[in-house]
Amino acid sequence: MKWFKRIIIALFSLALLGIAAIAAAYFYVLPELPDVNTLKTVKLQTPLRVYSSDGKLISQFGEKRRIPVAFDDVPPQLINAVLDTEDARFFEHHGIDPIGITRAAFILLTTGKKSQGASTITQQVARGFFLTREKTYIRKIKEIFLAIKIEKALSKEEILELYLNRSFLGNRAYGVGAAAQVYYGKELEQLTLPEMAMIAGLPQAPSAANPIRNPERATNRRNWVLSRMLEKNNITQAQYAAATQAPVTAKYHGAEINLYAPYISEMARDYLVDKSGEEEAYTGGYNIYTSIDSRLQIYAQEALRDNVYAYDERHGYRGRTKVLWTDTPLDTDSIIARLKKTNAFQGMVPAAVLSVDELSAQVLTSEGEEIKIEWPGLNWARKFITNKRQGKAPKTATQILTPGEQVWVRNNGEFWQLSQIPKVSSAIVSLDPHDGAIRTLVGGFSFHTSQYNRVTQAKRQLGSNIKPFIYTAAMEKGYTLATLINNAPINKPDTRQGTAWRPKNSPDRYTGPTRLKMGLAQSINVMAVRAIRYASLDTAIETLIRFGFDPADLPKNESVALGSPSVTPLQVVTAFSVFANGGYKVEPYFIERIEDAYGDVIEKSNPTLACTPTPAAIIEETSEVDPFASMADELQAEPATPQPISLCGNSDSRYAPQIISEQTAFLITDALKSVIWGGGNWSKGTGWNGTAWRASRVVKRHDIAGKTGTTNESRDTWFSGFNPSLATTVWVGFDDHSQELGRTSWNANGAKDQISAAEAGAKTAGPAWNEFMKNALAGQPEVPSSPPDGIVSVRIDLATGKLSRKTDHTSKFEYFISGTEPTEFAPQAEEESNDIFIDESPEDLFQ
Known part of the structure; x- marks a missing residue:
């Protein structure tokens, strides 16, 4: 019993010592113990994710x-x-x-x-x-x-x-x-x-x-x-x-990128880094939902890529990238090993030429795949000499390739073809004209080789894309679509530049008095200059500023009328959206909302709306349009059906300022439709094309409008256009502004509808716009053109722009703002009248 008691006492003492030791240890470390309640609100370090508006993951940033x-x-x-x-x-x-x-x-x-x-x-x-x-x-x-x-x-x-x-x-x-x-x-x-x-x-x-x-x-x-x-x-x-017994199937999977759109994701990343700092942006678990529509973005990227390839290939083949062997061919493993030193690029893969027949070539890709490239994939490759000159069309594959050469090949969707890395640049951007949401944005051909975002950063000369805004200024001062402006050489120079500036048409043809609508549709230079003289240079510049162009970019001389200002594609598409939405200047935006790591919305866009703010108590009304009292009933055609005022928004909404009237926006849009669809009567020999006639054949819709743009020596080419739901601008040019886009000669191996001669907005930027809009609007019903309240339609004489009683090919119905329609009838054939056009000075009309 004595030993038992001693054992009990010893154990009890040890227990006391243990408790004391634990207590001592607790109080020793207590000052260093953190507050575990912070775990209730712990913020796990998660990467920044960028999504499209429809939830497709675009990019992920963070370690x-x-x-x-x-x-x-x-x-x-x-x-x-x-x-x-x-x-x-x-x-x-x-x-x-x-x-x-x-x-x-x-x-x-x-x-x-x-x-x-x-x-x-x-x-x-x-x-x-x-x-x-x-x-x-x-x-x-x-x-x-x-x-x-x-x-x-x-x-x-x-x-x-x-x-x-x-x-x-x-x-x-x-x-x-x-x-x-x-x-x-x-x-x-x-x-x-x-x-x-x-x-x-x-x-x-x-x-x-x-x-x-x-x-x-x-x-x-x-x-x-x-x-x-x-x-x-x-x-x-x-x-x-x-x-x-299951096999190991693990392999590395990168972030599940559903939509590759690096330019917009970089814009989103920059925004959050500027707002929250780099560390917080990369670890805070934020999700940025952009305004990008994934379906439209894919169409935009494909359209830009295809168009850049098309431009590059029609200017000729610049040759192999290197020579892998000359006399003694390498073995397959050695060829693949050398090819793997070159990464694939924008759908192109490096390949070695194994053999060349008369009309085909056998190549080995870096993936070890042997491909036979048939003649349709080779015949484009005439020799590149300069941007303005190409060699003769090849007749055999041996004139193009030699065994042992390393080249680029790509699958164009139909077959494998010889390819090369393009040197030209391009950009495309689309807006919803009703609230400014950026639906597509492609800042260049390859983000991998150049992170320079040409949509937001590149200021390039606008060329004739500026003319709708010049004519807007003139129409606000009194011009109409039927006003005759003299399409004749200008001999009264503008000396503000220090030299005598005498603009010419391109091509250098002159047709005399011509209606304003045709002058805009055919992009006639001297008419645009006369229009700016009528409106005044100061008024034209003020109008351009209203459309969102920077005053610092607008030279104080008449060259503005032909597009000398340097602007970004984003500024241009925003300006064209004004015509699409009825005269409102929306603010472009690309972020719809930002969520934190818990899914809570911490920032949400509040876009400017292109509509009239109206209290709930006000009921939407329409008003009748009075017919032109002095005209016979038969002269009034397709009377404008008045439309309800566009009402939208709520008490928290922001509204875009209306910078031009709905009526002016409608008339300019009507003229810009003629850029695509032309006018006249072809069966009577009076038909004519607008500069963008190719769009009518590709897009095949009547609710589209647009304008081409080309600068001197074709250094910059543009196409901007819209339908009521989408506005899009395309730019093509070289990053090096000293380089001209040049011209191409006819390729005997090319298609019947191939593009040749001088590069220009319709031929260089237009095809990308056409392809994109065709796909973007596919399946959407056409939006009928309904004139707003205050627009009347009267029959005019095509030669004079005055009223006409005729119903043949010499007349047509034209839209006017009520009160600006002509009041005089065109003279009969035997009558003579010199007062049939408007210009800035009588003595300069026909010189």
């Missing part, structure tokens, strides 16, 4: 790959796999596992090695968020006390959710959501049992047991996890047998 998941969204078998592997008694203990600690202590006493840490999942959460991984006693003490405090502050599910989202699982993947995507390209619910077991085995050795780098060791770890699940009765013997 750590993490896809936070809620506890309820984790498959039960994955939870079982993790718990059976890491902490089988997780739902039974209170932060520390006495059995595990006893086992670890026994191993330490018997072996002297700290081979088992006995850390529960709660302890691992404590270590992951607040401590380091160093194996020291003081760190272990802190870990234990933190684990106990965490168990009191959070539920078991909350603790496990933090663990599942925090753990590093290799390949920059943090958390099980990211691991599923990185290793298998799947969502969690799509994982199979062996894949779940593989992920569950990663936390303890994410590098050593990595299934990509070390598949054998990863398989052993996976099978051990499965054995633990079998031991805990969470899987059957049959499931275990099947899962352990």
Whole structure:
């Protein structure tokens, strides 16, 4: 009994000492213990993601790959796999596992090695968020006390959710959501049992047991996890047998980019970095939803790429990229090894020419694929001499290629063809004209080679794209679509530039008095200059400023009328949107909303709306249009059906300023439709084309309007146009402004509808606009052209612009703002009248 009492006293003393030691340890580390309540609002470091408006992932920025998941969204078998592997008694203990600690202590006493840490999942959460991984006693003490405090502050599910989202699982993947995507390209619910077991085995050795780098060791770890699940009765013997025999299918999967749009994603990244700072932007888990429409963006990218290739190829083939061999061919492995030193580029792949026949060539790609390129894929390749000169059309493949050459090839959608990296640049941007949402934006041919965003950064001369705004100024001063302006050489120069500036037409032809609508549709230079003289230079510049152009970019001379100002494509498409929406200048925007890591909206766009703000109490009304009283009833045709005032928005809405009247916007739009559809009567010999007649054959819609633009020596080419729902601008040119786009001669191997002669807006930028708008508007019904209130339609004489009683090809119905329509009838054939056109000075009319 005496020894027993001594043992009891000793044990009791040891217990007291243990309690005292624990208390002492607690109070010793207490000042260094962080507040575990911060875990309730912990902000996991997640990357910045940029999306299209319809939810397609465009880009991801940030070092750590993490896809936070809620506890309820984790498959039960994955939870079982993790718990059976890491902490089988997780739902039974209170932060520390006495059995595990006893086992670890026994191993330490018997072996002297700290081979088992006995850390529960709660302890691992404590270590992951607040401590380091160093194996020291003081760190272990802190870990234990933190684990106990965490168990009191959070539920078991909350603790496990933090663990599942925090753990590093290799390949920059943090958390099980990211691991599923990185290793298998799947969502969690799509994982199979062996894949779940593989992920569950990663936390303890994410590098050593990595299934990509070390598949054998990863398989052993996976099978051990499965054995633990079998031991805990969470899987059957049959499931275990099947899962352990499953092959390792893990491979690296990048971020699930659904839409490659690097220029817009870079704009979004820049915006958030400027707003929040780089570190916060990259780790705060923000999701930026842009205004980009993924379907339209793909069409825009394809249209720009196809158009750049077309321009580049019609100017000729610049030859091989290098020579791989001359006399003795290399073996296949050596060829592939050399080709792999060159990366694929914009759909083009490097290839070696193996053999050349009369009308075909056999090539080997860097992927080891042998391809036969037939004559249709080669015959474009006449020799490039300069941007203005090309060699003769080749007749055989041997005139183009030689075995041993390294070249570029691409699949154009129909067949493989010889290709080359284009040197020309281009940009395309589209807006919703009703609120300014940027629906597409492509800042260049290749973001990989140039991050320069030509939509927002490149200021290039506008050329004839400026003429609709010049005519707007003139019409606001009194011109109409029927006004005759003298299409004759200008002998009264503008001397503001210091020299005698005498603009000429291109081509250098003059037709005398010509109606304004035809002058705009055919982009007649001298008529635009006379229009700016009529409106006055100051008035024209003020009008351009209203449309959003920078005053600093507008020279104070008449060259403005022909597009000498340098502007960005984004400014241009914004200005053209004014015509599409009835006269309102919307503010372009590209971010619809920004969400934080928890899905809460922290910023939302409030776009300017192209409509009239009206209180709810006001009822939409229409008014009758009085017919022109002095005209016979038969002269009034297609009387303008009055439209309701465009009402929209709410008390929080912002409204775009109306910078021109709805009537003026309608008339300019009507003239811009003639740019595409022309006019006159072809069967009577009076038909004529506008400069963009190709658009009518490709887009095949009557609700489109547009304007071409070409600068001196074809250094910049433009096409801007719209329908009521979408406005688009395309620019093509060289980044080096000293380079001309040049001209091409007729290619005997080309198609009948090939583009040749001097490059210009209609031929160089127009095809991209045509292809894009054709696809973008496909399936949408045409929007009928309905004149707004205040517009009348009267029959005019085509020669004089005055009223006509005739109903033949010499007359047509034309729109006017009520009160501006002609009041005189055209003279009969035997009558003479000199007062049939308007110009700035009588003596300069026919010179």
